[in-house]
Amino acid sequence: MPEPGTRRAFETSDISLASFLRCRGFPFEDLKRSGNRTLFVFRHSDELHRAVLAYANDESVPVRSFSNNLRDLKALTR
Numbered sequence: 001m002p003e004p005g006t007r008r009a010f011e012t013s014d015i016s017l018a019s020f021l022r023c024r025g026f027p028f029e030d031l032k033r034s035g036n037r038t039l040f041v042f043r044h045s046d047e048l049h050r051a052v053l054a055y056a057n058d059e060s061v062p063v064r065s066f067s068n069n070l071r072d073l074k075a076l077t078r
Contacts, residue, residue, distance in 0.1 A: 008044035010052070012036045015077070017052070019069040023061035024051045038077040039044060 011032070012018055018028060018040040026048055031043040042048055 010042045010044045010048055011039045012042075013039050015040070015070065017055055018042075018073055019046065019066050020055045020061055020074075021051055022069040023065045024054070026051060027063050040073070 009029070013034075015038075021042060022028065026042050028040045028042050032039040032041060
């Protein structure tokens with residue numbers, strides 16, 4: 001459980017999931033480097049949790065938006 005005054009965060013190194021979440025309207029709040037991996041940090045919420053489940057259940061997002069977000073996220077990880 002987070003300490004009072006801190007916000008819960010959802011972190012993922014899955015760039016496809018991060019792109020999907022951005023397509024669903026969730027901006028990432030931070031990038032963290034962990035060795036040669038990049039973690040995308042999102043603010044945790046019930047809506048975000050539902051979007052992660054939607055990704056796991058193969059729901060769709062617009063292809064061009066997904067591709068553009070994926071390209072942008074890859075550029076940030078270099």
